[in-house]
Amino acid sequence: MMTGDTMVYIPTILSNKVYEHGSLKNTAHGFEFCFANNITPLSISGMRDIKIEVDGVRYPTDVISLKLGNKPISLEGGQVQGAYTFAKSEKLLIAVRGAQLADGNHSVRISFITNEYGGATMKVADITGKPAQVDFPLIRFVIDVVRRVAGGDIGPKSQPLHIQGNFPILNSILDKVNEATGAGTQIHKKRLCIEGELGGVPLDPDFSRLATCIRREEADRVPMFEPDIAVPIQEWFLGRPINTAEDEVEFYIRAGYDVVPVVAPFFAPRLMRHASGADEIESMGADDNERAWLTESEGIIETVKDVENFPWPDPEQVDLSSFAEIAEILPPKMKIMGALVPGTIFGNVSQSMGLEKFSYALYDTPAVVEALFEIVGSSFERIVKRLVKMPELGCVLMADDLGHTGGPLVSPAIYRKFVFPWYKKIGEILHGAGLPFIYHSDGTLLPVMNDLADCGINAIHPIEPQAMDIVEVKKNHGDKFCIFGNIDLEYTLTRGSVADVEALVKKRIRELGPGGGWGLSASNSVPDYVIPANYRAMLETGMKYGKYPIAIS
Numbered sequence: 001m002m003t004g005d006t007m008v009y010i011p012t013i014l015s016n017k018v019y020e021h022g023s024l025k026n027t028a029h030g031f032e033f034c035f036a037n038n039i040t041p042l043s044i045s046g047m048r049d050i051k052i053e054v055d056g057v058r059y060p061t062d063v064i065s066l067k068l069g070n071k072p073i074s075l076e077g078g079q080v081q082g083a084y085t086f087a088k089s090e091k092l093l094i095a096v097r098g099a100q101l102a103d104g105n106h107s108v109r110i111s112f113i114t115n116e117y118g119g120a121t122m123k124v125a126d127i128t129g130k131p132a133q134v135d136f137p138l139i140r141f142v143i144d145v146v147r148r149v150a151g152g153d154i155g156p157k158s159q160p161l162h163i164q165g166n167f168p169i170l171n172s173i174l175d176k177v178n179e180a181t182g183a184g185t186q187i188h189k190k191r192l193c194i195e196g197e198l199g200g201v202p203l204d205p206d207f208s209r210l211a212t213c214i215r216r217e218e219a220d221r222v223p224m225f226e227p228d229i230a231v232p233i234q235e236w237f238l239g240r241p242i243n244t245a246e247d248e249v250e251f252y253i254r255a256g257y258d259v260v261p262v263v264a265p266f267f268a269p270r271l272m273r274h275a276s277g278a279d280e281i282e283s284m285g286a287d288d289n290e291r292a293w294l295t296e297s298e299g300i301i302e303t304v305k306d307v308e309n310f311p312w313p314d315p316e317q318v319d320l321s322s323f324a325e326i327a328e329i330l331p332p333k334m335k336i337m338g339a340l341v342p343g344t345i346f347g348n349v350s351q352s353m354g355l356e357k358f359s360y361a362l363y364d365t366p367a368v369v370e371a372l373f374e375i376v377g378s379s380f381e382r383i384v385k386r387l388v389k390m391p392e393l394g395c396v397l398m399a400d401d402l403g404h405t406g407g408p409l410v411s412p413a414i415y416r417k418f419v420f421p422w423y424k425k426i427g428e429i430l431h432g433a434g435l436p437f438i439y440h441s442d443g444t445l446l447p448v449m450n451d452l453a454d455c456g457i458n459a460i461h462p463i464e465p466q467a468m469d470i471v472e473v474k475k476n477h478g479d480k481f482c483i484f485g486n487i488d489l490e491y492t493l494t495r496g497s498v499a500d501v502e503a504l505v506k507k508r509i510r511e512l513g514p515g516g517g518w519g520l521s522a523s524n525s526v527p528d529y530v531i532p533a534n535y536r537a538m539l540e541t542g543m544k545y546g547k548y549p550i551a552i553s
Contacts, residue, residue, distance in 0.1 A: 008119060008120050008121065008342065009120075009121050009122075009123075009230050009231040009232075009528070010120050010121065010122040011231075011248065011261075011262075011263060011322075012123075012124075012231065012242050012243065012244065012245070012247065012248050013245045013248060013262070013322045013325060013326065014039075014122075014263065014265065014322060015122040015123065015124050016124060016243075016244070016245075017038050017039055017319070017321075017322070018035045018036065018037055018038060018039060018122075019033075019035050019036075019108075019122070019124040019126075020033075020034050020035065020036040020091065021124070021126055022126065022127075023036075023126070024101070024106060024108065024126035024127065024128055025128055026100040026101055026128060027095065027100075029095075029097050029098075030063070030095065030096045030097045030098045030099065030100060031054075031095075031096055031098075031100055031101050031128070032093060032094060032095040032096065033093075033094055033108060033126065034091045034092060034093045034094060035091065035092045035094075036089065036090070036091045036092075037086050037087065037088050037089065037090050037091075037092075038088070038089070039088070039265075039319040039321075042085070042086040043083065043084070043085050043086070043311035044080070044083065044084050044085075044086055044114050045082070045083035045084070045114065045115045046079075046080075046083075046113075046114055046115035047079065047080035047112055047113070047114045048078060048079040048080070048112070048113050048114075049078060049079075049111070049112060049113045049119075050064070050075070050078050050079075050080070050110070050111075050112045051109075051110065051111045051112070052064060052094065052096065052108075052109070052110050053107075053108070053109040053110075054096075054101065054106055054107070054108055054109075055106055055107055056107070059096050059098065061075060061077070061078040063096055063097040063098055064094065064095070064096055064097075065094075065095045065097075066080070066092065066093070066094055066095075067092070067093040067095070068084055068086065068090065068091075068092050068093075069087075069090050069091065085311075094110075101128050102128070103128055103129025104127065104128065104129060105125060105126075105127050106125070106126055106127065106128060107123065107124075107125055107241060108123070108124050108125070108126060109121065109122070109123040110122055115269050115300050121231075123231060123241075124243065125241055125243040141161075144161075145161070161174045161177055190329070191328070191329055191330060191331055191332065192246060192249055192250060192253065192329050192330070192331055193331065194250055194253045194254060194331070196254060198254065198255070198256045198539060198540060198543045199256075199539065199540035199541065199542070199543030199544035200543070200544055201221070201256075201543040201544065201547075203253055203254065203256070204333075205252070205253050205256075205257065205258050205331050205333060205334040206258055206333040206334070207258050207259060207333060207334060207335035207394045208333065209221070209223045209258050210223045210225070210258045210259060210335075210394070210395070210519065211394070211395075211436065212516065213482055213516055213517065213518070213519050214395070214436045214438070214458050214459050214482045215482075215516075216478065216479075216481075216482050216515070216516055216517035217516040217517070218514075218515065218516040218548045218549075219516065219548065220547070220548060221543070221546045221547045221548060222509060222513050222518065222519060222520055222542060222546030222548075222550075223257075223258055223519045223520070224255065224256040224257050224258070224519070224520055224521075224539060224542055224543075225257070225461065225484045225519035225520065225521045226257065226261075226521055226522065226525070226526055227261050227337070227339055227341070227397050227399065227438075227440060227461065227525065228261070228339075228341070228525035228526065229255075229525070229526040230525075230526060230527050230528035230530075231528075232528045233526050233527075233528060233530060233532060233535055234248075234251045234255075236532040237251060237254070237255060237532065237535070237536060238250065238251050238254065245322075245325050245326055245329060246329055248260065248326075249326060249329055249330060249334075252334075253331065253334070255539055256539050256542070256543055258333075258334060258335070259334065259335050259336060259337040259394055259395065260326055260330065260334065260335075260336055260337065261336075261337045261339045261397070262322050262323050262326050262336050262337070262338060262339060263322070263339045263341060264318060264320060264338060264339065264340055264383055264387055265318060265319060266313055266315070266318050266340075266379060266380065266383060267313070267342075267348075268312075268343075268348035268349070268351065268352045268376060269299070269300035269301060269310055269352045296354055296355040296356050298354045298356075298357065299351065299352050299353035299354035299357055299358070300352055300353075301352040301353050301368065301372065302353065302357065302368070303365070303368060304367055304368055304371050306368075307368065307371040307372055307375065308371075312375055312379065313379070315378075315379045315380075315382035315383045315386075316382065316386070318383055318386075320386060320387065320390060323336060323338070323387075323390035323391065323392075323393065324390070324391055326392075327390070327391040327392035328391075330392055334392075335392055335393065335394025335395070336390065336391075336392050336393050336394060337394060337395050337396065337397055337438075338387050338390065338393055338395070338396040338397070339396075339397050339399070340380060340383070340384070340387075340396065340397065340398040340399065341397075341398075341399040342399055343399065343400055343401060344380055344398050344399060344400040345373070345376060345377055345380060345400055345419050345422045345423065346400050346401070346402060346409075346415070346418075346419045347399070347400050347401055348376045349369070349372040349373055349376050349418075350409070350410075352372060353368070353372070355409065359410060362410070362414060369418065370418075373418045373419075373422070377421075377422035377425075380422065380426065381422065381425050381426060381429070384396070384426050384429045384430065385429055388429060388430065388432075388433035388435060393435065394435070394436075395435055395436040395437075395438055396430055396435055396436070396437060396438065397438040397439070397440060397461070398423075398426065398437070398438070398439055398440070399439075399440040399441075400419075400439070400440070400441060401440075401441050401442045401443065402415060402419075402441045402443065402445065402448065403441060403442060403443025403444045403445055403467065404442070404443040404444075404467070405443055405444065405464065405466045405467040406443075406444070406467075407443075407444060407447070408443075408444070408447055408448065409443070412447050412448050412451070415448060415451065416451060420448075420451050420452075420454075420455055423439075423452070423455035423456075423457070424454070424455045424456065426455075427455045427456025427457060428456065430456070431456050436458045436459065437455075437456050437457050437458050437459075438457070438458065438459040438460075438461060438484075439452060439457045439459070439460050439461070440460075440461045440462065441460075442462075442464055442467075442524060443464060443467045444464075444467040444468050445460065445468070446468060449477050449480070449481075452481075453480045453481065457481065458481065458482060459481055459482035459483065459484060459519075460473075460481050460482075460483055460484070461483075461484040461485060461521060462484060462485040462486050462521055462522065462523050462524055463483055463484075463485035463486040463523070464485075464486065464523050464524065465485075465486050465488050465490075465523050466490060470483065470485055470486045470508070470511075470512065471511050471512065474512055474517065474518060478515075478517050481517075482516075482517045482518065482519070483512075483517065483518055483519075484518070484519040484520075484521040485521050485522075485523055486508070486521065486522075486523040487501065487504055487505060487508065487520070487521065487522050487523060487538050488504065488523050489522055489523045489524050489527075489530070490523075492504050492534070493522060493523075493526075493530045493531065493534045493535065493538065494529055494530055494531060494534075495531075496531075496534065497534075498533055498534060498537040500534075501534045501537040501538050501541065502537055502541045505520065505537075505538055505541040505542055505545070506541060506545055506552050508520070509542070509545050509546055509550060509552055510550065510552040513546060513548070513550040514549075514550050516548075520538070520542040520546065522535075522538070
């Protein structure tokens, strides 16, 4: 999930945290824009396959230059030479030589692959043509502090203190001051109120509907469920670009969902490869014939020393501020679904070595495997302890692929030794906080279903149709799990007709809806090569025919 044969679209709310809005401007030789790291310190190495587009126009790497802070970055053949630390509050300036941009709104899109984060695509909006201003951020900051002190405007209802620009030491001190004073904690945005209908059913986002389904009971209707929907699909559905947190929440409301997925960003090292020319793939956007995939024969980590030397993210510093930003604009009955993605425990460990080398290491160098599971597992345990304290959190989904269509990726004995103990710890934390535990894995899970139940998992997604018969899964395991799935991505959603989609959704509602314990979802995620009209048809058919009691002849 979200790490397979396509680039990962970084959620808009995270993209906006690292892009400096207002930085897009014309220069004497073209134009420039910049990213400012407002999250946590990042280490970047092996950055390659860099692609930059503005308004759908792609610029070759030979006209692009990069500068991190005051240090130019060598960019040769689309690859960054060397490793860099992207410190908190530091800026990455991207300059493009060529024609200047017209005044007005512009869409900026950048995609890349790094050793630490795999392949990613982010898209933001900005505007050119604003009058230039002479900016003295320190003076502006001092004036702001004087104004606040004079007016008694420091505390929970005031904006957090921050100096615009590259002042990492001063801003780290201010972060402590903000935390001590609670600055910004009582600033509330207006909750979204979106009216309308989908499939003839009024929009009514309500987490209790999903919670009832997870308890394997009938709610008012079958819930819609989807942990990962590509940004181009969201934008097509909404009919406009998604540039803000409000846009993102509005999409999930209009698409009939009861939760908004919010990612807790933690990434382990992984190698990806890139290819183009896949003419048979229909998708949206400018890079519709380009795909990236994880390698199985190679990885970043080979030795215990590699594990020790890799700059792992500090679990206590993983940025969870997106949860509060989404929480304050949610409709009253809607909730957040915390998303532990991609490839949480097993995925992060095996992908950091490459599945093939990982498999050999299980027997040749087990100390490497043990060290990896310890650092990855303990990191997620600590993240989840923080995650359960987030506002408006309704449930948590963990994605960790354990199987292919023919069976487990490795022996279940390996999962029982290294993986499931961490799942159980995470399950105990979630259940201690009263939160449902939802699990995603591709492939077949039949050999380990009882193990997953013992870990405290309440629901399983997506019951891949090429691997498991979802009707049989509900029949044999529906007493232990709610199940989400499994409208086919291999053909129906990606190459079939609207009529094909409608027929399959109605079939699944008729087979799986009675008694509750099933939610409608695609059979993996909703990637950008899904036919948009088919995606809408899936949702509309689910809304129209999913009302309880089920009555489809």
